Amino acid sequence: MDARGERAEEEVIQCPPGSVMIPGLIDAHVHLDLDPTIMKPDDQFTPSRHDRDLRMIARAQAMVRAGITTARDLGAGEWREILLRDAIARQEVPGPRLLCVGQPLTIPDGHCHFWGGVADTKSAREEVIARQLDREVDWIKIMATGGVFTPGSRVDGAQFSESEIEHVVTVAARAGRAVAAHCHGREGIRNAARAGVRTIEHCSFAGKGGFGVDYDPSVVSEIASREAWVSPTINGNWQHRIHKNGERTDFYRRTRAVLAGLREAGVPLIASTDAGIPGVHHHGLWSGLVAMAHYAALSPREALCSATSESARALGLEDVCGVLRPGLSADLVILPGDPLKDLGQLSQPLWVVAQGNVVRRP
Numbered sequence: 001m002d003a004r005g006e007r008a009e010e011e012v013i014q015c016p017p018g019s020v021m022i023p024g025l026i027d028a029h030v031h032l033d034l035d036p037t038i039m040k041p042d043d044q045f046t047p048s049r050h051d052r053d054l055r056m057i058a059r060a061q062a063m064v065r066a067g068i069t070t071a072r073d074l075g076a077g078e079w080r081e082i083l084l085r086d087a088i089a090r091q092e093v094p095g096p097r098l099l100c101v102g103q104p105l106t107i108p109d110g111h112c113h114f115w116g117g118v119a120d121t122k123s124a125r126e127e128v129i130a131r132q133l134d135r136e137v138d139w140i141k142i143m144a145t146g147g148v149f150t151p152g153s154r155v156d157g158a159q160f161s162e163s164e165i166e167h168v169v170t171v172a173a174r175a176g177r178a179v180a181a182h183c184h185g186r187e188g189i190r191n192a193a194r195a196g197v198r199t200i201e202h203c204s205f206a207g208k209g210g211f212g213v214d215y216d217p218s219v220v221s222e223i224a225s226r227e228a229w230v231s232p233t234i235n236g237n238w239q240h241r242i243h244k245n246g247e248r249t250d251f252y253r254r255t256r257a258v259l260a261g262l263r264e265a266g267v268p269l270i271a272s273t274d275a276g277i278p279g280v281h282h283h284g285l286w287s288g289l290v291a292m293a294h295y296a297a298l299s300p301r302e303a304l305c306s307a308t309s310e311s312a313r314a315l316g317l318e319d320v321c322g323v324l325r326p327g328l329s330a331d332l333v334i335l336p337g338d339p340l341k342d343l344g345q346l347s348q349p350l351w352v353v354a355q356g357n358v359v360r361r362p
């Protein structure tokens with residue numbers, strides 16, 4: 001059956017011996033409207049809107065052909081990714097099922113203020129949320145701390161208080177939406193966790209000396225007790241940050257300690273890449289997953305669950321996708337070999353079926 005409930009042409013897929021079928025992958029943090037080949041954030045707006053739309057469509061196609069059949073888009077300024085979401089749902093263009101947040105809430109001159117979600121009062125926050133709901137977003141996002149790619153914003157600085165984030169969570173919940181919080185520094189992570197956001201993005205415990213320097217187990221306990229998910233946004237380039245001059249880097253040691261603390265406390269991790277930021281391509285979830293398995297000391301099975309069943313639960317899609325079960329969406333990836341033995345098998349899917357449509361064949 002296709003998405004409209006009509007019986008599509010039946011096709012029998014012949015899988016070669018040794019091939020393995022898994023559920024379609026989920027990337028829980030991407031930005032469809034960002035071009036990863038552009039290194040300076042300001043230059044994102046240089047190409048014409050028409051050009052950017054075409055490139056965005058191409059990125060969605062590359063994602064689904066790489067086996068990513070669902071993705072959560074965590075922000076842009078013009079809601080174009082929402083038009084794309086709807087075009088994909090209508091089966092007009094190939095791409096992953098998308099969940100979108102539109103413009104994330106931020107403060108004046110704060111992280112990604114140029115996307116238009118600036119709100120420094122209670123009524124302004126309600127207005128920004130109402131504007132996103134008008135555009136039919138699936139989630140609400142708040143920038144709880146500064147970010148790496150916004151000049152002048154501090155990754156370790158909290159942008160909203162606990163009660164301000166709680167207000168956003170309440171307003172969003174009234175409209176049936178969960179909240180994702182961008183959080184680097186310790187204070188922002190704590191505020192977001194206490195306020196009851198559903199997913200904590202990055203969770204890097206970044207301080208003046210880089211990622212992981214402000215690691216605080218008491219904050220990790222708060223995340224665990226609120227049953228939030230952490231989406232650590234690990235991309236394939238992290239594989240090159242493990243060693244320098246033959247030695248383990250501080251970045252690796254600190255990040256690994258944060259992830260180990262989260263795991264020990266029982267906080268579930270979901271696979272995410274932040275695709276769209278400089279050098280991080282949208283179809284590269286598989287290499288991010290290999291890196292994530294390394295940094296977070298996950299078995300291949302745990303890594304796969306973080307990109308399928310666990311992610312579907314975090315995103316509220318457990319009745320839609322994330323496992324192979326009759327009645328769920330036909331989101332299937334057929335790999336040449338067993339990913340439980342080698343996650344690298346994810347790099348070369350033979351077949352990909354997204355919502356019942358074959359989007360890749362050998």
Ligand SMILES: [Zn+2]
Nearest residue numbers: 029031074274
């Ligand atoms: Zn992001």
